[in-house]
Amino acid sequence: MSTQTNPATTPNQDDAARKELDASLLAKPPSPLAEFWHYFRQNRGALAGLIVVGIVVFLAVFAQVIAPYDPIAQDRSAIQMPPAWQDGGNMQYLLGTDAVGRDMVSRLMYGAQLSVFIGLFVVVMSVLIGVTLGLVSGYFRGWVEIGIMRVMDIMLSIPSLVLALAIVTILGPSLINAMLAISIVQLPHYVRLTRASVISELNKEYVTASQIAGAGALRQMFINILPNCAAPLIVQGTLGISNAILDAAALGFLGLGAQAPTPEWGSMLANAREFVGSAWWIVTLPGLCILITVLAFNLMGDGLRDALDPKMKR
Numbered sequence: 001m002s003t004q005t006n007p008a009t010t011p012n013q014d015d016a017a018r019k020e021l022d023a024s025l026l027a028k029p030p031s032p033l034a035e036f037w038h039y040f041r042q043n044r045g046a047l048a049g050l051i052v053v054g055i056v057v058f059l060a061v062f063a064q065v066i067a068p069y070d071p072i073a074q075d076r077s078a079i080q081m082p083p084a085w086q087d088g089g090n091m092q093y094l095l096g097t098d099a100v101g102r103d104m105v106s107r108l109m110y111g112a113q114l115s116v117f118i119g120l121f122v123v124v125m126s127v128l129i130g131v132t133l134g135l136v137s138g139y140f141r142g143w144v145e146i147g148i149m150r151v152m153d154i155m156l157s158i159p160s161l162v163l164a165l166a167i168v169t170i171l172g173p174s175l176i177n178a179m180l181a182i183s184i185v186q187l188p189h190y191v192r193l194t195r196a197s198v199i200s201e202l203n204k205e206y207v208t209a210s211q212i213a214g215a216g217a218l219r220q221m222f223i224n225i226l227p228n229c230a231a232p233l234i235v236q237g238t239l240g241i242s243n244a245i246l247d248a249a250a251l252g253f254l255g256l257g258a259q260a261p262t263p264e265w266g267s268m269l270a271n272a273r274e275f276v277g278s279a280w281w282i283v284t285l286p287g288l289c290i291l292i293t294v295l296a297f298n299l300m301g302d303g304l305r306d307a308l309d310p311k312m313k314r
Contacts, residue, residue, distance in 0.1 A: 046303020052296035075101035119241035125183040134194025152188040197229035231308040242297035
């Protein structure tokens with residue numbers, strides 16, 4: 001009676017399997033940047049937002065180079081000219097002109113430059129002050145924490161736009177004062193987020209070990225703890241740019257932000273209200289720019305949250 005046996009593996013197959021196992025064991029783990037990009041690109045909305053943000057930033061940086069006209073130059077022979085694809089339009093002014101003959105393409109490009117500058121300025125100011133206050137309140141606790149957080153609670157109890165309006169009214173209507181007001185309005189969000197992150201980090205072993213080694217308060221706060229709180233702050237900063245653009249447009253629409261003839265999207269909307277029925281492009285185009293830019297930053301912020309938060313990773 002014959003018995004059936006499994007075919008024996010050849011030495012070549014054994015060597016190949018061993019090499020494959022060795023290669024898998026020796027393979028380096030992905031770098032943090034590669035891991036971040038792997039999770040970020042899975043969110044198609046975030047990728048679309050990143051592309052739109054890249055286009056807006058490109059237009060903002062190179063507005064002086066690629067804009068066809070001076071944004072405040074007037075052409076009295078082309079007042080309220082419609083876009084090129086409509087009757088009466090001209091390829092010389094691709095998106096038409098406004099009520100005093102200024103090129104809409106140029107004004108929108110320079111508006112992008114102002115919006116990006118406003119967003120970055122507001123976020124940098126809010127992050128610098130808010131992170132410092134959050135670190136101090138979270139690390140020292142006690143009466144320092146109580147004093148800082150009660151002030152932040154009072155600021156959060158007032159609607160953000162109302163608080164910004166009050167600050168701009170006191171300082172005077174201008175673009176710089178509007179940016180300062182928006183920075184103050186966004187400050188509590190960074191203070192509370194930083195404080196919560198610091199408190200969660202204080203109980204971890206690396207902080208205790210650093211204290212035993214003799215690290216001072218400044219080193220603990222800014223060298224040891226702050227880098228481990230960076231992920232939520234990056235997400236909040238990205239979303240803060242979109243909020244800053246929206247608040248600046250609101251203040252400009254109310255006449256308390258950028259003043260004429262500065263090509264800012266909110267003030268462009270305010271100056272075009274009377275032409276809603278007669279020249280739709282003067283109102284619609286700045287509004288679309290605000291909508292698309294704010295939406296793109298929000299989508300990108302959601303993608304950053306998913307990629308940087310371990311709980312959101314699949």
